[in-house]
Amino acid sequence: MNPLAVLLTLSALLFALGLLGVLTRRNAILILVGIELMLNAANLNFIAFWRYGPPEAALTGPTMVLFSIAIAAAEAAVGLAIILMVFRHTKSTDLNKLDSLRG
Amino acid sequence: MIPLLILCPLILLAALGAVWKARPVHAALLLALALSLIAVLYLALGGGFIGLVQFMVYVGGIAILIVFSLLITRPGDEGEEVARRPKSVALGAACVVPVLGALLYTFGKGLPEPAEGAAPSVPLEKLGDQLFTTGLPAVLAVAVLLTAVLIGAAMFARDFGKNSEPPADS
Amino acid sequence: MKKPVLTLMLSLGMSALVMAGETGPLVTAESLPRLPQRLVEMLLAAVGGPEWLVQLGGMAAAAGTVVGVFLGAFALLSLIERKVLARVQNRLGPNRAGWFGILQPVADGIKMLTKEDIVPAKAEALLHFLAPVLIVVPAVLALGVIPYGREWVPVNLDLGLVLFFAVGAMTEVAIFMAGWSSGSKFPMLGAMRAISQMVSYELPLMLAALAVVMMAGTVSLSGIVDDQGGFVLGFIPKWNILTPWGLVAGLVFLIAGVAESNRTPFDLPEGESEIVAGHMTEYSGFKYALFFMGEYLGLFAISGLGITLFLGGWQAPLPGLGFVPTWIWFFGKLAAVIFFFLWIRATYPRVRIDQLMRFAWLFLIPVGLLTLPVAAVWHYTGRGLLGWVLCGAMLVVPYAILTVLYNRRMAPATRRYQFVE
Numbered sequence: 127m128n129p130l131a132v133l134l135t136l137s138a139l140l141f142a143l144g145l146l147g148v149l150t151r152r153n154a155i156l157i158l159v160g161i162e163l164m165l166n167a168a169n170l171n172f173i174a175f176w177r178y179g180p181p182e183a184a185l186t187g188p189t190m191v192l193f194s195i196a197i198a199a200a201e202a203a204v205g206l207a208i209i210l211m212v213f214r215h216t217k218s219t220d221l222n223k224l225d226s227l228r229g
Numbered sequence: 230m231i232p233l234l235i236l237c238p239l240i241l242l243a244a245l246g247a248v249w250k251a252r253p254v255h256a257a258l259l260l261a262l263a264l265s266l267i268a269v270l271y272l273a274l275g276g277g278f279i280g281l282v283q284f285m286v287y288v289g290g291i292a293i294l295i296v297f298s299l300l301i302t303r304p305g306d307e308g309e310e311v312a313r314r315p316k317s318v319a320l321g322a323a324c325v326v327p328v329l330g331a332l333l334y335t336f337g338k339g340l341p342e343p344a345e346g347a348a349p350s351v352p353l354e355k356l357g358d359q360l361f362t363t364g365l366p367a368v369l370a371v372a373v374l375l376t377a378v379l380i381g382a383a384m385f386a387r388d389f390g391k392n393s394e395p396p397a398d399s
Numbered sequence: 400m401k402k403p404v405l406t407l408m409l410s411l412g413m414s415a416l417v418m419a420g421e422t423g424p425l426v427t428a429e430s431l432p433r434l435p436q437r438l439v440e441m442l443l444a445a446v447g448g449p450e451w452l453v454q455l456g457g458m459a460a461a462a463g464t465v466v467g468v469f470l471g472a473f474a475l476l477s478l479i480e481r482k483v484l485a486r487v488q489n490r491l492g493p494n495r496a497g498w499f500g501i502l503q504p505v506a507d508g509i510k511m512l513t514k515e516d517i518v519p520a521k522a523e524a525l526l527h528f529l530a531p532v533l534i535v536v537p538a539v540l541a542l543g544v545i546p547y548g549r550e551w552v553p554v555n556l557d558l559g560l561v562l563f564f565a566v567g568a569m570t571e572v573a574i575f576m577a578g579w580s581s582g583s584k585f586p587m588l589g590a591m592r593a594i595s596q597m598v599s600y601e602l603p604l605m606l607a608a609l610a611v612v613m614m615a616g617t618v619s620l621s622g623i624v625d626d627q628g629g630f631v632l633g634f635i636p637k638w639n640i641l642t643p644w645g646l647v648a649g650l651v652f653l654i655a656g657v658a659e660s661n662r663t664p665f666d667l668p669e670g671e672s673e674i675v676a677g678h679m680t681e682y683s684g685f686k687y688a689l690f691f692m693g694e695y696l697g698l699f700a701i702s703g704l705g706i707t708l709f710l711g712g713w714q715a716p717l718p719g720l721g722f723v724p725t726w727i728w729f730f731g732k733l734a735a736v737i738f739f740f741l742w743i744r745a746t747y748p749r750v751r752i753d754q755l756m757r758f759a760w761l762f763l764i765p766v767g768l769l770t771l772p773v774a775a776v777w778h779y780t781g782r783g784l785l786g787w788v789l790c791g792a793m794l795v796v797p798y799a800i801l802t803v804l805y806n807r808r809m810a811p812a813t814r815r816y817q818f819v820e
Binding site: 128129130131132133134135136138139140141142143144145146147149150151153155156158159160162163166169170173174176177185188189191192193195196197198199200202203204206207209210211213219 | 233234274317326
């Protein structure tokens with residue numbers, strides 16, 4: 127079996143699972159869980175292509191993953207800060223209830 | 230190849246639990262499990278430093294942050310009731326399946342022959358060299374971003390603390 | 400039954416003799432701690448085990464040595480801690496079990512093991528069971544990468560320091576699991592305190608270590624120790640603590656390390672007068688002992704890392720002491736550092752949670768960040784007298800400003816406590 131194919135399938139499935147989580151969850155924090163899974167699926171692709179891809183792409187994959195991880199950390203911090211601010215005002219993290227702008 | 234075949238199903242199971250479990254804390258803990266298994270996968274693929282950083286940031290940072298916000302917002306035991314909302318799940322699946330199909334189709338189309346042999350290593354010196362030569366603008370951008378996040382988080386925490394502070398005795 | 404054992408011993412002795420003839424003496428004082436590993440390797444090779452089995456057995460023996468040594472140290476410390484605290488507080492301490500209470504750890508162990516193992520009815524059984532296990536694992540892993548002597552590095556990794564911090568992340572998850580799965584208020588509060596404290600104090604810890612990495616140019620712990628070898632002027636050791644940036648980074652590391660291992664004055668997560676025992680409240684018997692053990696192993700690990708980074712690791716403090724096995728220096732330093740921790744514990748009262756967080760974010764992290772440019776200046780001014788002057792100025796001025804700001808904004812004020820919402 128082709129290891130690259132295995133890794134890419136894993137990453138596609140992870141992405142799909144993350145997307146499913148984002149689409150079906152109501153709690154904002156758990157939507158973030160789905161987003162993290164999708165981000166990791168993308169990182170997995172970088173690592174897979176770095177490991178099994180053409181050799182001239184030396185270290186580009188790990189470098190990209192490093193940046194991606196740093197940005198994911200910032201994203202999680204900002205996202206959770208926003209969610210907590212919303213929670214302070216509405217006492218809820220249920221996104222279905224945040225409809226005060228609805229006409 | 231063998232560690233890969235062991236790890237992949239485990240990662241998928243943990244991820245499935247993370248998006249499916251009704252209790253939020255269980256979902257967050259399973260996310261931590263999935264992310265640490267991905268870190269192990271990176272280590273197995275030879276990306277030593279990346280695997281450790283993945284573990285440090287995702288498990289020690291992001292998973293903990295998520296768990297902590299779950300505790301602060303106290304979602305209680307009403308749960309998420311994913312399984313009990315067939316309509317939303319069906320809708321979600323209807324969106325996900327085409328995406329998954331497209332991804333698998335693209336990945337399967339022009340797959341290069343994998344370069345077999347020993348895993349390439351991640352020499353830290355080389356990684357650092359690359360980061361501070363060709364990657365310098367990106368490093369600076371990330372540095373600015375992280376500083377902004379740090380300052381923003383500090384301001385946020387100050388505002389958050391201000392309202393809940395007990396009145397001083399005087 | 401006796402015969403195979405005899406044959407085994409004989410073949411072992413023979414192979415030992417052969418090895419002694421080939422590669423010098425079987426064991427020197429320097430490589431004494433590696434004796435179990437070599438014995439197991441020889442034994443497996445003597446009975447005709449394949450190559451990978453020999454290596455695996457050797458690694459297991461090396462790991463077993465470290466775990467055994469530190470479990471012994473843990474038992475000893477649990478007695479010494481009580482003795483030292485008693486001496487400071489003008490008491491006698493445990494003195495009933497054995498001579499000077501030397502058998503007290505054994506008595507404690509028997510007591511812990513024979514206690515009933517209670518799982519609360521509201522607990523999540525699986526997580527409740529996993530938490531104490533997960534708290535010991537990272538401590539043991541972290542102990543595995545530290546170089547204890549020139550020839551005694553259980554696992555010599557190029558990424559030793561990164562691994563040390565990465566496995567530390569597991570502790571936080573374990574503490575959360577313990578607090579949440581107990582299904583009770585006090586463990587929950589304790590876990591939240593512990594996690595916020597550990598997240599906050601991990602940053603200064605890493606920043607302090609980062610300065611050392613910058614100067615040594617490697618994240619391999621053996622490399623960092625080698626970098627601190629040698630002497631200035633023939634008698635001052637080249638330890639990082641004896642440089643301006645290293646002194647400050649070392650103090651930051653010390654404070655953050657005390658907080659990271661949840662010890663007084665930062666032991667809020669288990670402040671017994673406030674929240675019973677924090678995340679350990681609902682644990683009993685052997686599981687409680689595991690928490691206790693994880694905490695002390697973590698203390699050893701963080702002290703060992705501090706010694707490796709700032710106190711020269713296994714390097715001798717004075718020239719001309721090369722005949723002493725290097726691991727003796729390491730354990731001597733470890734004993735001194737641990738005694739310092741006990742001394743702190745006996746001296747300082749517990750801080751308040753808001754003081755704790757402010758101290759980390761408003762003081763330790765800025766100072767930790769400051770050590771990085773100071774280290775750079777030290778490097779580029781030739782690591783000499785000029786460096787001392789410049790670095791001293793760079794450190795003292797921001798320190799004074801920070802202190803003034805900190806004291807003005809955070810001076811002790813009367814506070815009235817009420818529960819929040």
